[in-house]
Amino acid sequence: MLNLTPPRHTSTLPIAVARVRLDLIQWSAVVIRQNQRLLDQIADAAHPLKMGKLQAARAETTEAFLAEAGPELAALCTACGACFNACPMVDHLGLRASDPKSTTDGLRRLAIGEAGHADTISWVSACTKSGLCVAACPERSAGLDAMLLVRIAKQRALNDTRQLPVKQDPTYFPRLKVYAQLQLSEEELAKWL
Amino acid sequence: MALGGHRITFWFGCNMLRHAEMIRLSIMLLERAGYDVSAAGGAAYCCGTAHDHQPRGASNMAARTVARFNDAAEKDGRSTVVTWCPSCHMHMADIMAPGNSAAFDVIHIAELLADCADRIAPLLKAPVKRRVLLHRHVGFATHVPVNDRVVGLLSHIPGLELVEGPAHPGHMCSALAAVPGALATAAHDTWRAAVANKVDTVCTIFHSCHRELSALDGKDDVRIRNWVQLLAEAMGIDASDAYLGWRKGGAPDIAAIERADQSRYHALVEPELRKPPPLMAAAHGMVE
Numbered sequence: 001m002l003n004l005t006p007p008r009h010t011s012t013l014p015i016a017v018a019r020v021r022l023d024l025i026q027w028s029a030v031v032i033r034q035n036q037r038l039l040d041q042i043a044d045a046a047h048p049l050k051m052g053k054l055q056a057a058r059a060e061t062t063e064a065f066l067a068e069a070g071p072e073l074a075a076l077c078t079a080c081g082a083c084f085n086a087c088p089m090v091d092h093l094g095l096r097a098s099d100p101k102s103t104t105d106g107l108r109r110l111a112i113g114e115a116g117h118a119d120t121i122s123w124v125s126a127c128t129k130s131g132l133c134v135a136a137c138p139e140r141s142a143g144l145d146a147m148l149l150v151r152i153a154k155q156r157a158l159n160d161t162r163q164l165p166v167k168q169d170p171t172y173f174p175r176l177k178v179y180a181q182l183q184l185s186e187e188e189l190a191k192w193l
Numbered sequence: 194m195a196l197g198g199h200r201i202t203f204w205f206g207c208n209m210l211r212h213a214e215m216i217r218l219s220i221m222l223l224e225r226a227g228y229d230v231s232a233a234g235g236a237a238y239c240c241g242t243a244h245d246h247q248p249r250g251a252s253n254m255a256a257r258t259v260a261r262f263n264d265a266a267e268k269d270g271r272s273t274v275v276t277w278c279p280s281c282h283m284h285m286a287d288i289m290a291p292g293n294s295a296a297f298d299v300i301h302i303a304e305l306l307a308d309c310a311d312r313i314a315p316l317l318k319a320p321v322k323r324r325v326l327l328h329r330h331v332g333f334a335t336h337v338p339v340n341d342r343v344v345g346l347l348s349h350i351p352g353l354e355l356v357e358g359p360a361h362p363g364h365m366c367s368a369l370a371a372v373p374g375a376l377a378t379a380a381h382d383t384w385r386a387a388v389a390n391k392v393d394t395v396c397t398i399f400h401s402c403h404r405e406l407s408a409l410d411g412k413d414d415v416r417i418r419n420w421v422q423l424l425a426e427a428m429g430i431d432a433s434d435a436y437l438g439w440r441k442g443g444a445p446d447i448a449a450i451e452r453a454d455q456s457r458y459h460a461l462v463e464p465e466l467r468k469p470p471p472l473m474a475a476a477h478g479m480v481e
């Protein structure tokens with residue numbers, strides 16, 4: 001079962017605790033270095049982060065991951081149409097009258113490499129990553145990330161079923177390079193890029 | 194959970210290269226929060242999110258970028274990557290990490306600074322007498338409650354009055370540009386709310402929104418500022434904005450243009466700086 005939602009971690013030890021532990025660092029740094037676990041706790045206290053612990057790799061490449069994830073997510077999808085109904089772009093596209101079930105059935109088809117319905121193609125091509133589909137999906141708890149499914153469907157429509165035209169901008173990176181050269185110092189250019 | 198010390202990589206993405214001052218302000222804020230910052234961005238650190246049409250190429254870009262961050266974690270102790278761009282952040286969490294072993298954690302800069310509010314807030318001493326409308330999007334909340342985090346940070350600025358604007362579709366304005374009329378609608382709705390609420394400033398959260406709204410700076414006596422610029426102002430730091438000036442008819446210094454190659458500047462950059470602002474595009478029925 002897929003669980004593609006990044007886990008959330010919270011660690012908010014009180015400031016007073018942080019200060020005490022920072023004093024401890026100054027008092028006996030050598031001892032603390034020998035105890036990695038304690039050091040981790042101190043670092044957490046000093047910098048109480050809500051860290052995004054990344055999920056473990058489950059494929060050799062992102063290309064391989066997406067190839068696996070498409071059919072898995074499609075298998076979880078029931079084509080209920082909830083994601084389509086929640087999507088704010090549907091009105092922009094004039095698709096509100098479309099059948100949500102057949103449109104999301106097209107989503108499943110695309111994710112396994114089959115051609116999708118015309119309305120599905122219009123819809124996935126206009127995904128702006130609002131993410132409202134994620135919460136709307138009744139299969140979310142089963143591991144269905146609806147936004148990722150839409151993303152994969154769009155990729156399939158571009159590369160496999162070729163129902164979407166490829167829009168390439170060969171000036172994308174050259175333009176950014178000019179912006180960098182206009183504003184960054186030699187040192188920044190060398191260190192940051 | 195374990196945090197690999199105070200050494201971090203600030204991954205500012207690609208399109209922030211239009212806004213060098215905002216990169217520098219972000220680094221300054223992270224340093225004031227107590228972190229040792231190494232910045233990284235541009236094509237060499239591309240996440241690949243804009244290359245859905247090139248799955249192999251995008252996969253290779255993702256692998257290279259993850260490898261670089263792994264290297265920074267292993268050799269330089271930078272096991273935390275702090276993001277700016279929501280596209281990069283989501284792509285890392287949802288697609289890059291499942292296809293590449295990542296030896297680092299990821300946190301968004303707004304989340305990190307909000308968590309360090311006890312260290313940032315005391316530095317915000319200079320009153321910023323502005324009535325500010327926050328330009329928001331609904332996206333990215335799946336990963337980071339960025340609107341709330343920015344509101345929290347801005348609430349520490351003395352003198353600043355905050356009005357939350359309408360929440361637009363997408364995770365930032367650039368996502369809307371591909372859908373005819375969507376970007377113009379978002380800009381129009383933001384502006385209508387700004388005027389209705391009698392604000393003097395619209396605050397952007399992300400670079401692409403700042404890029405789109407910059408050309409409207411000064412219209413109806415409303416200024417465009419990014420949240421890091423407002424924090425800097427409250428620290429008494431002059432937060433200049435070259436891109437905004439260029440978008441309003443200014444131009445880079447001629448020496449800078451020559452350094453960047455004049456012909457490339459005229460071919461690649463000038464058309465973007467001179468394009469009509471989104472409100473005008475809406476009025477003229479233009480596609481963004």
